[in-house]
Amino acid sequence: MWKVVIIDDDPRVLKGMKNAIPWEELGAEWAGESMDGEQGLALVRRTQPHIVLTDIYMPVMNGIEMIELLRSEQYDGKIVILSGYSDFNHARQALRLNVNDYLSKPVTIQTIREVLGKVIADLEGEQLKHAEQRQLEDKLLMYEPFVMKEWIKSVLTGTVTPELARLKEAEALRAKWEKQSHVVLGLHINRADKKPLNAAADQSEGDGAALIGVLSAVLLEEEQLDCEFIELHSHHKAVIVHYDRDVPVDEALKQIRGTCLRMIRRAASFPEYNVCVGVGTVKPNWQEIADSAEEAFFSIAANYSLQSNDSYMVEYSAVANRPMTMAGARKSVGHIKFCQQLLEGLQHSRLEQVRTAIEAYREKLEDIALAPQDIVMLGTEIWAILAYSLYDVGIFLDEMFPELDLKQQLSPISTSGQLLDWLLGKAELICGSQQWDENLKHKQAVEFMIQYIHEHYADNITIQSLSNELFISRYYLGQIFKKATGDSFNHYLTKVRIAKARAMILEGKLLIYEIAEKVGFKNVPYFSTLFKKHTGLNPTDLLK
Structure with missing residues (x-):
């Protein structure tokens, strides 16, 4: 029930209002009355009503003074003024004090009913909104481990949305990260026979799942290592490492190198795979984690050879000055971010998001002269990422394009613009073919x-x-x-x-x-x- 108090120095008004208001019909209840502003202030403080009906001109303390004190005390209930005087200055003050309505006496019961009905409707709407907000907060708290995982992944890929940026659950982590330095390890997992990794209906049974479990275990064994293991897509995984800023960089990197080498040694028990680990540079601000990620994967690409079956570790500092090849293009245009945006758009059939991502990528690639073999490699990698990751949401590219000969289609492509035109055409078909009803x-x-x-x-x-x-x-x-x-x-x-x-x-x-x-x-x-x-x-x- 919505509690209502009435404050007026005229006893006839008090009695008439109390008897004439259709309390039950409105879902409201009378919570008390007083005959001056000072008593009214005490009444509101004591009963905390949802609605206050008050006169302005009253002895001891007038209505405006009472409302000012209530608002200064953070009283956020609804206030309706009933005044026998029409005073523009008081009306303006009432507006400043967030009064919900200003009525001149005499006022009919019908008008009171309508005004109270509107105020109560506003209260019900606010109550519903608060309930939905609490429900959302409870749900986020319930799903916190999964929500936080998505937030960390968005920081890594540079795709933080406004909603994720305001995520309350991440406040404590952001505060901790503000006092730390950060470095990203990029993991590139390939089959030794050069065939693409195969996805499975259950990720825990997918290609390379056991190997990934072993790599994760290495990180868990490192008691002094503060880090997160992030699943990106297909053959790309990442580790974000954090350490206190008072730890010398050389000392931190020594520990990180040791961890990388232990992962590579453990991976040796899976001869059907090779694992390449790239190490980005140390970043003093967590907002630069995505830059360290691009450097980590740049390091792998700059050192990667299709003929090599070896696992290895390489640091960005060792390859940063390599000529601008496909590897260099990856870092300068934000390849990891582009792949993530492209996947999110395709997974939810958001063609405009896909087009925006492709056009932004096109603009960044325009000034980079890529050799034809680099373009083919880039197209092959993007398609492999799409095929693997879209499988997890029920989009099967091998069924959608059963006669696709990727090498044959990519061979005639000689510029990055042509590659992205080809990719956009395929993306439009993927989005158009999805039959899921998302109502x-x-x-x-x-x-x-x-x-x-x-x-x-x-x-x-x-x-x-x-x-x-x-x-x-x-x-x-x-x-x-x-x-x-x-x-x-x-x-x-x-x-x-x-x-x-x-x-x-x-x-x-x-x-x-x-x-x-x-x-x-x-x-x-x-x-x-x-x-x-x-x-x-x-x-x-x-x-x-």
């Missing part, structure tokens, strides 16, 4: 599924049970969910369970088998196997 019903269905997973991860959840709840076929619901999140339903559920389990393990209050049960696993060995697959560590390793 409100589907958006709400995915939000319901995500919320349900985070609230019931300990239960035996199946996509079939949610299909029954939402009246959408199991198969189609799976497609909608994968399109929106980039994950299959089961993989997303497992990620949530593992994230919750990891937090419980680090809290140290429960035994491993208790945690397994609390996150929905009855079989402890199976839980341990999945935990290691997703984190690179056994659950007990976190307790050491």
